[in-house]
Amino acid sequence: MIRRTSRPEPTRVLELTTSTRRCPGCDGPLWAAYKNRRTVVTLDGVVRLAVQVRRCRDPVCPRSGVALRPEHEGRIALPESEFGLDVIALVGRLRHAEHRSVPEIHAELVRRGVPICVRSVGNLLDRYDELLALSLSDAARLRRVTAAAGQVVLAIDGLQPDVGHEVLWVFRDVLSGEVLLARSLLSSTQDDLAKLIGAVQAALSVPIVGVVSDGQDSIRKAVAKALDGVPHQLCQFHYLREAAKPVYGADRHAKVQLKKKVRGIRPIERKVEGRDDAEARDIRGYCAAVRSALTDDGRPPLEASGLKLVNRLEQVAASLDRVAAKRGSRSS
Numbered sequence: 596m597i598r599r600t601s602r603p604e605p606t607r608v609l610e611l612t613t614s615t616r617r618c619p620g621c622d623g624p625l626w627a628a629y630k631n632r633r634t635v636v637t638l639d640g641v642v643r644l645a646v647q648v649r650r651c652r653d654p655v656c657p658r659s660g661v662a663l664r665p666e667h668e669g670r671i672a673l674p675e676s677e678f679g680l681d682v683i684a685l686v687g688r689l690r691h692a693e694h695r696s697v698p699e700i701h702a703e704l705v706r707r708g709v710p711i712c713v714r715s716v717g718n719l720l721d722r723y724d725e726l727l728a729l730s731l732s733d734a735a736r737l738r739r740v741t742a743a744a745g746q747v748v749l750a751i752d753g754l755q756p757d758v759g760h761e762v763l764w765v766f767r768d769v770l771s772g773e774v775l776l777a778r779s780l781l782s783s784t785q786d787d788l789a790k791l792i793g794a795v796q797a798a799l800s801v802p803i804v805g806v807v808s809d810g811q812d813s814i815r816k817a818v819a820k821a822l823d824g825v826p827h828q829l830c831q832f833h834y835l836r837e838a839a840k841p842v843y844g845a846d847r848h849a850k851v852q853l854k855k856k857v858r859g860i861r862p863i864e865r866k867v868e869g870r871d872d873a874e875a876r877d878i879r880g881y882c883a884a885v886r887s888a889l890t891d892d893g894r895p896p897l898e899a900s901g902l903k904l905v906n907r908l909e910q911v912a913a914s915l916d917r918v919a920a921k922r923g924s925r926s927s
């Protein structure tokens with residue numbers, strides 16, 4: 596079938612990597628195997644994911660050559676899905692809790708700026724229903740999902756597209772990338788959550804050797820209650836983002852202050868308008884360099900745009916100093 600609308604352009608890029616660097620099969624090193632790129636439509640815009648996939652290279656390891664994808668990827672989107680899990684959670688809630696029709700859900704998504712067609716809304720509703728239909732009593736499925744690794748690293752994600760509404764809880768096995776259980780809960784007390792985690796553990800015939808989550812208070816307490824002694828790691832993606840917040844704020848502030856000092860490019864350009872001599876060309880070049888430095892934003896959390904601006908302006912200033920020094924030596 597021909598796609599009538601062009602694919603939406605990504606508004607940001609997310610680099611994802613695995614927090615696990617030791618092979619779950621042999622505890623040897625995991626090597627970067629390849630980067631998988633995919634574009635996902637989320638409630639926060641269209642995201643380009645650069646997914647670093649890792650593998651064990653030990654030929655005698657039971658997991659030799661088995662791909663391990665970043666723990667955080669499954670929170671953003673299910674495997675193969677073009678739409679984020681947050682969009683699926685919202686579609687499901689609008690349908691089942693608010694009883695809206697597919698065209699109404701489509702209108703709501705479009706209102707929120709999500710590029711989607713009516714047919715895709717129907718597909719997402721099917722995905723939501725499939726998720727919620729996953730049952731822990733399907734022992735054959737659980738065995739199939741977990742047999743290869745012989746253990747489970749449990750990722751717990753609570754998706755709440757709108758505050759005050761249901762939370763879609765998704766329990767994933769990081770090692771296989773598959774969803775074990777998904778439940779929609781209106782109230783999410785730690786007891787409710789601990790019960791769900793306990794049910795997952797009871798249904799598995801292999802041990803849960805670790806838990807990954809965003810470290811929300813209720814999740815932390817529920818895990819401590821249901822899986823006493825099992826290591827619980829804060830997802831490094833969230834960790835980094837949270838840790839970078841104060842730095843990001845300070846950097847933004849610094850950039851605003853710095854920008855105030857480099858105003859007045861336009862008047863300088865106007866002064867040399869109509870001139871085509873070497874000096875005028877150089878001045879225009881410097882103006883363009885400053886202009887592009889001002890609009891060159893870094894990508895948080897790893898690239899601070901304020902620091903980047905300082906760096907670029909310092910280069911422009913150093914170049915101007917060199918020109919001035921040369922002129923000085925020529926005129927003397």
Ligand SMILES: [Zn+2]
Nearest residue numbers: 618621651656
């Ligand atoms: Zn291995």
